[in-house]
Amino acid sequence: MSQSSNxxxxxxxxxxxxxxxxxxxSLRDEGFEMCADLxxxxxxxxxxxNIAPEILGNIKLERFEVVVNLLSLSQRRRVRLRVQVxxxxxxxxxxxxxxxxxxxxxxxxxxxxxxxxDGHPDLTRILMPEDWHGHPxxxxxxxxxxxxxxKGAAS
Amino acid sequence: MTTTENITPSQVGxxxxxxxxxxxxxxxxxxxxxxxxxxxxxGAVLRMSESEVAALAGTQSEDQTMIINMGPQHPSTHGxxxxxxxxxxxxxxxxxxVIGYLHTGMEKTGESLTFMQGGTNMTRMDYASPLNNELVxxxxxxxxLGIDQDxxxxxxxxxxxxxxxxxxxxxxxxxATNGMDIGAVSMMLxxxxxxxxxxxxxxxxxxxxxxxxxxxxxxxxxDLPAGWRDEVLNLxxxxxxxxxxxxxxxxxxxxxxxxxxGVGVITRDEAIALSATGPILRSTGLSWDLRRDMPxxxxxxxxxxxxxxxxxxxxDRYSIRLNEIRESMRIVxxxxxxxxxxxxxxxxxxxxxxxxxxxxxxxxxxxxxxKIFTEGFKVPEGEAYVAIESPRGEIACYIASDGSSTPxxxxxxxxxxxxxxxxxxxxxGGLVADAxxxxxxxxxxxxxxxx
Amino acid sequence: MGLIQNVAxxxxxGLEHNFLTGRVEELVKWSRSRxxxxxxxxxxxxxxxxxxxxxxxxxxxRFGMEVFRASPRQADIMIVAGRVSQKMAPVLRQVYDQMMxxxxxxxxxxCASSGGMFNNYAIVQGVDxxxxxxxxxxxxxxxPETLIHAIETLHQLIEDGQIMRRRELTxxxxxxxxxxxxxxxxxxxxxxxx
Numbered sequence: 142m143s144q145s146s147n148x149x150x151x152x153x154x155x156x157x158x159x160x161x162x163x164x165x166x167s168l169r170d171e172g173f174e175m176c177a178d179l180x181x182x183x184x185x186x187x188x189x190x191n192i193a194p195e196i197l198g199n200i201k202l203e204r205f206e207v208v209v210n211l212l213s214l215s216q217r218r219r220v221r222l223r224v225q226v227x228x229x230x231x232x233x234x235x236x237x238x239x240x241x242x243x244x245x246x247x248x249x250x251x252x253x254x255x256x257x258x259d260g261h262p263d264l265t266r267i268l269m270p271e272d273w274h275g276h277p278x279x280x281x282x283x284x285x286x287x288x289x290x291x292k293g294a295a296s
Numbered sequence: 297m298t299t300t301e302n303i304t305p306s307q308v309g310x311x312x313x314x315x316x317x318x319x320x321x322x323x324x325x326x327x328x329x330x331x332x333x334x335x336x337x338x339g340a341v342l343r344m345s346e347s348e349v350a351a352l353a354g355t356q357s358e359d360q361t362m363i364i365n366m367g368p369q370h371p372s373t374h375g376x377x378x379x380x381x382x383x384x385x386x387x388x389x390x391x392x393x394v395i396g397y398l399h400t401g402m403e404k405t406g407e408s409l410t411f412m413q414g415g416t417n418m419t420r421m422d423y424a425s426p427l428n429n430e431l432v433x434x435x436x437x438x439x440x441l442g443i444d445q446d447x448x449x450x451x452x453x454x455x456x457x458x459x460x461x462x463x464x465x466x467x468x469x470x471x472a473t474n475g476m477d478i479g480a481v482s483m484m485l486x487x488x489x490x491x492x493x494x495x496x497x498x499x500x501x502x503x504x505x506x507x508x509x510x511x512x513x514x515x516x517x518x519d520l521p522a523g524w525r526d527e528v529l530n531l532x533x534x535x536x537x538x539x540x541x542x543x544x545x546x547x548x549x550x551x552x553x554x555x556x557x558g559v560g561v562i563t564r565d566e567a568i569a570l571s572a573t574g575p576i577l578r579s580t581g582l583s584w585d586l587r588r589d590m591p592x593x594x595x596x597x598x599x600x601x602x603x604x605x606x607x608x609x610x611x612d613r614y615s616i617r618l619n620e621i622r623e624s625m626r627i628v629x630x631x632x633x634x635x636x637x638x639x640x641x642x643x644x645x646x647x648x649x650x651x652x653x654x655x656x657x658x659x660x661x662x663x664x665x666x667k668i669f670t671e672g673f674k675v676p677e678g679e680a681y682v683a684i685e686s687p688r689g690e691i692a693c694y695i696a697s698d699g700s701s702t703p704x705x706x707x708x709x710x711x712x713x714x715x716x717x718x719x720x721x722x723x724x725g726g727l728v729a730d731a732x733x734x735x736x737x738x739x740x741x742x743x744x745x746x747x
Numbered sequence: 748m749g750l751i752q753n754v755a756x757x758x759x760x761g762l763e764h765n766f767l768t769g770r771v772e773e774l775v776k777w778s779r780s781r782x783x784x785x786x787x788x789x790x791x792x793x794x795x796x797x798x799x800x801x802x803x804x805x806x807x808x809r810f811g812m813e814v815f816r817a818s819p820r821q822a823d824i825m826i827v828a829g830r831v832s833q834k835m836a837p838v839l840r841q842v843y844d845q846m847m848x849x850x851x852x853x854x855x856x857x858c859a860s861s862g863g864m865f866n867n868y869a870i871v872q873g874v875d876x877x878x879x880x881x882x883x884x885x886x887x888x889x890x891p892e893t894l895i896h897a898i899e900t901l902h903q904l905i906e907d908g909q910i911m912r913r914r915e916l917t918x919x920x921x922x923x924x925x926x927x928x929x930x931x932x933x934x935x936x937x938x939x940x941x
Contacts, residue, residue, distance in 0.1 A: 151681065174568050177683065178709040182696050187704060191677050208694065210681055210709070214568070214582070217589050221681060242571025244341075245717050253403075263343035268396040268746060269869075270834045277404060277868055278705075284404055285868025368835065369842055371787050371817040375794070376835060397835040398791055401869035416864065423792035469795070472802075488802035506792055506888055743791050746832070 152220045155192070155200050161224050162234045165209070169239055173211035173220060176240035181226075181250045182206045185280040203227040205256055209236070226256055235260035253278035341720045342382050342390035361389060366731070368397045374473065374735060375742030377716075386727050391720040395713075398746040406706035410672025411437050414703065415509040418693070421708060422744040423506060425466040427458045428686040429708075429744075430511040435592065436693040437513035439680040443642060450638035451515035456593045457528075457631045458501070458511065459684075460624045464535075465494040466687040467617045467624075470739050471542060474614060477736040478555050480546060490538055493531050500527065514648050515641025528632060532625055539621060547615065556611035560722035560734035563608060570721070571714045574689025575620075576738065579605035579612035586685035598630045610737035617687075617739075647673050672701030688712050688739060710744035772908070779823070779849070780905040782811040786822030786846060788839070790829025793856040793888045797828045800891035810898060819845040824901065825878070826894075830858035831871045843878045851905070853897050854880045857887050 156164050184190065185204055192202075203225040211220050226233050235258035236243045247258045248267040255276040258264055266273060275282050342363070367378040376397035382390040406417050418433040419426040434455075438444040468491045475483025495505045500521055502510040510517045546552045562572070564580040577584055585602040587595040603619045605612025641648050649668045654661040677699040683692035689711030698704040715738050722734045789797050801807045801815065816822040819842050831839055843852070854874050857863035860883045862872035874880060881904065884897035 175571050175573075177571065177573075177690060178681070178692060178694065178707075180694060180707045180709075182679075182705045182707075187698050188677075208679075210692070210694070212690075214584055214589075219681075219683075240571065241569045242714060242717060245713060249713075263341075266396075268399040270396070273833075277401060283868075284401075284408060284866075286866040287862075287872055368838055369788060369817075371815075376790055397832060397838070398830065399832050399834065399869050400830055400865050401867040402865075404869075405865060405867055420792055423795060484798075485803045488799055489804065492799070492804045505890060506795065 152218070154220065154222050155196050156222050156224050157200055158224055158226060158233055161207075161222070162236070162239070164222065165211075165236055165239050168211055168220060168222075171213075172216050173213045175212045175214060176209060176236060176243050176246075177212040177219070178208075178210040179236065179243045179246040179250065180208050181254045181256055181278075182208060183254060183278065183280045200225055205231060205254060207233055207250070207256065231255060232257045232259055234258070237261055252276070255279065342380055342392035368394075374740055377735070377740065377742055377745070379719075379731070379735075381723075381728070381731065383728065388723045388726055388728060388731055391723050391731070393716050393719055395716065395742070395745050398742045400743075400747060402747045403706055403708070406703055408702060410701045411513055411675055411703065412668065412672055414706065415512055416507075418708070419507045419509055420743060421710065421747055422686060422688065422691070422712070422741045424469050424741050425462045425687050426507050427462040427511055428684060428691060430509065431455055431459055432682060432684050432686075432691050432693045432708075433695075433706075434511050434513045435684065436680050436682040436695050437675065439682055440675050440678055440695060440697055441513065441647065442676070443514070443644060443647070446644070447515060447642055448639040449636045451640050451642070452593050453631055453635050454516050454520060454640060455511055456595070456598075457628060457635070458498075458516075459593070460627045460631070461494055461497065461528075463624045463687050464621050464628075465491050465498075467621045468494070470617050470687075471614075474736045474739075475546065477732050478552065480552070483542070483545065486538065486542070486545075490535065493534065497524075497527050497531060500524070512641070514644065515639070517641075519640040525632060528628060532629060535621070535625060539618065542618065547618070553611065555730075555733055556609065556614060556737070558607075558609050558611075559726060559730045560610040560613075560737055561608050562718055562722050566721055567608070567718065570717045572689070572718045574685070574687070574711055574715065575613045575616045576689070576715055576718060578603065578616055580608040581606055586683060586690055590683070592682075592684055597634070598627050600624075600627050610733050613737045613739075620687075674699060674701050675703075683709070686711060688741065688744075689715060691744075708744070708747060710747060712738075712740040712742070713745045713747075716740055716745060776906050776908055780902040783823040783851075783902070783905070784821065785812055785815045786819050786825045786842065787815045787817050788825050788827050788842065790827070790831065790835065791858070793828035793859070796888040796891055797826060797855065797894060800894045805891040805895060807895070807898070810895070810902065812898065819843075820847060822846055823849070824851050824853060824898075826853045826855050827859040827874045827878075827880075828855040830856075830863060830865060831874050831877070832869050833871065836871050836877055839874065840877050851881045851901055852878050853882045853884060853901060855884045855894060855897070856889055857885055860885065863887060 154164075183205055184202070190202060205226040205228065207224045207226055209222040209224070211222070213219070224233065233256060235247055237247065237258075237260060244262065245267060247261050248264060250256055251258060251264050252266040252268050253276055265271060269277065361382050361384045363380055363382050365378065365380055368376040378394040378397065380392040380394060381388050402417055402421060406414055409417055414433055414437070415430045418429045421429050435444065438447065468487045472484045472487025472491070475481070475487065498508065499505050501524065502508040502517070562576065562580060564582050567577045567580050567582070573584070581604060583602050583604045586592070587600070588602055600623045603616045603623065605616055645664065647668075649665045650661040655665055675697045677697055679694065679696040681692055681694045683690050690709065691711050692709040694705075694707040694709065695703045696705040719734060719738055722738070723731050726734070799805060801813055807813050812824075819825075823846075825843060825846060827839065843850075852874075854860045858865060858870065859874045860880075862870050864887070866872065871877065882897045882901045884893055886893050889897070
C-alpha cells in the first residue's frame, strides 16, 4: 500500500486474475476512460509485501504482479489494480479490447518479464531484439555489467 | 482559447458489442463507431514481424503494396525510430513503429542505484526535458518517504520555475526540429538560439546544460544564485518578440499551412483509447492538463490557460506548443513575483546531507554525509505512482520499494512510448512526405520511448 | 605579357609572389581537414548537443562542417553521439561500412566511448568494439565546445597525416570483404540482409 502523510491515499485494489477483465470492464463503465499505465513487478527477492490482512485473506500472493493504472478524465481520479500472476501460469487476459493503448505496454511487459497476454494482437518483443533469450527485468536475470578494472589498480 | 469541458463516459464511446461478437454489422456514422472497432478493424497498424517481412521480399508483384523501411538512421525520425511503412505508390497504408534501438536498461539500472543517484538515471530518459524526469522521480520518492507535504515552499517554487523553463526549452526544440523537418531550415537556427538562452540560465543554476540531476528527493540540490531574477527577466523580455517572428515565418505562411493542416488527424475517441496525452490529446479538443486538472506542486496558485486545438491535426499540435511557450512564460512571471524565502531542501536529516562547510568542522556531519552518499537513505516498503505533465504528455513514475536504499522496481510511464501508438493511425492514407510531418508533430523523444 | 616574359627569362623564379607551390598530398590533406562532412548518427542526448554545435551560437560552419549528410556515401566523419544499444550495433557497423574511404570516427560522449554510466546488458561498452575510433570526446553530454575541440583535434590529425600513417602501420581501418559471386548463379541474392 502507498504511504503519504496528509493526502488522500491512492485507490489501490487487489484483483484476482480470474476477475481481472471483468473488473476492467466495470471500471471502464464507471468512468475510467483511459488506461494510463500497465506494468509488472517481479517480487522474487522481495522481503515481504506489506498488505492489510483482510485483503490477504482473499487473494494469494504470487511472484509476478501486473499493475494497471486507470485514469478517469471526467471524474479526475485514478485507480490502481494489482493482479497476482503465478510464475507457473504466467498468462493473463489482454486489456487490448477495452483499452487499445495497452498494446505497446503489454508487449513491453512480455518482453521484460515473460508474462503472456491472451488476446493480444501481436505479442512480440518490443525493446530487445526479436531473437533475444531471457527476460531482462526478472530478478533472476543479472544486470549484465562488465567488471571494470582500472589501469594500475592493485588487483 | 480555454474550454473547460465536463467529459461524460458516453461521449467517449460505447464499446459493448450488440449482437455478434464482431461488433455492429450495419454501417455506422463515423462518430458512432467506437474506438475498439476502429482500431481492430481499420488496420492502421502493420503487425508483422521482421522475419515475415523478409520472407515477403521478392514475392511481391508490381501492383501490390510494398513494405519499406524508414530508419533507424534517418535525419527526420527524431532519433532512432524505425518505421516499417506499407506503401501503395506514395500512399501510406499501414505502419509499424519498431523501437528498441536505444534501449538502455534504465529500469534495471535504477534498481541498483540509490534514491539519491536515481535522478542521474532518470534524467537521461527524456533528454529534451530532463528536469521534469527528475521531478517525477523526486515526487514519487517523497511520497514513499511520507515527506511530500513537508517540502519547503521555496524548494517547491524553485522546482516549478525549473519545470516551466524546461517546458519552454523543450517546446523550442520542437519548433526547431519541426521546422527543419517540414523544410523551414532556418527555424532550426532560431529555435536553438532561443534555447541557448534558457540553457545558459540552467548552467548558472544547476551547473550543467542538460541532464542536470538537480531536483532531488527532499528539495533541490542548491539554492538559486544571486542575480537569477534579472537573468529570467532578460529571457522573458527577449522571447515574445522572437515568438512573433515565428508566427510570421511559419504560422501564417501558406506553404506551412498546406503541409500541416489536415495532416495527421486523430479523433478524440482514438486519442483516449490509445492513452495519448499531452498536446496530442489537447489537439483533439479535449482540455486535459495535469497541471490544472490534478495539480501538483503549486500549480493551483498560478493562473494559466490550457491551450486546446479543434481539428486534431499537425497544425493544431504545432500551434498548441507555440502558445504553451507563452503560457509558460506567464507562469514564470508569476513565479518571479511569488518566490518565497526559505530553505531549498527539507531539513529532515534522513534525506538531506549536511551543508558542505560543516563537513570540515564536525565528525558527525562527515559521517552523515558519507552515509547518505554511499549507502543512501532507506525508504519504507510500499509502492507509489505519481504523474506530472511533461511537455510530451503525462509522465509518471511507479516505484515499488522493499525498505532498502535502492528501489526494488522503478518503472516510468513515458509519454512518448504511448504516443507513438497513435502514429500509424495518423499516417494512414497520407503520403510519405506527410509521414515525416506526423512524426515531427508527435514529437517523440526516443530516450524515454526505449528507456 | 610581363608574367610570361618573366617565366621565360627566369623559370619558376619569375613567378614572383603570385603563386603558391606545394605537394599534392599537402593540398589534399589541407582540403580534407577543412571540408569534412559529418554523417548523422545522433542517438541520444549527445545528439542534441551535436545539433546545438551546428547552430548559430557555436557554429560548426566555420570549420566547414555545417552539412550533416544523411547518406553515408557522402560523409567523411561519423560522430557517434549517444549510447549504442545491442539492437543498434549492427546498424552502426552497416552505416560505417557504407561510408567511403577516407573516413574517421569521433566517439562523442562517455556512453559511446566506454558505455558511460550504463554498464549493463543493453549497452555496448564502447563503440570502439565495433568501429575503429579516432578521437574520443568525454562528457555527459560533452558541451558543444568539447565537441568542437574534438573535431579540431581530428582536423589537425587529418592535416598532419597522422591518421593515414597510423592506418598504414597498424592496418586499422575499414575491413572491406568482397565475396565473389559467380556469373551463372540463378537463385536471387539478397543484399543487406541481417
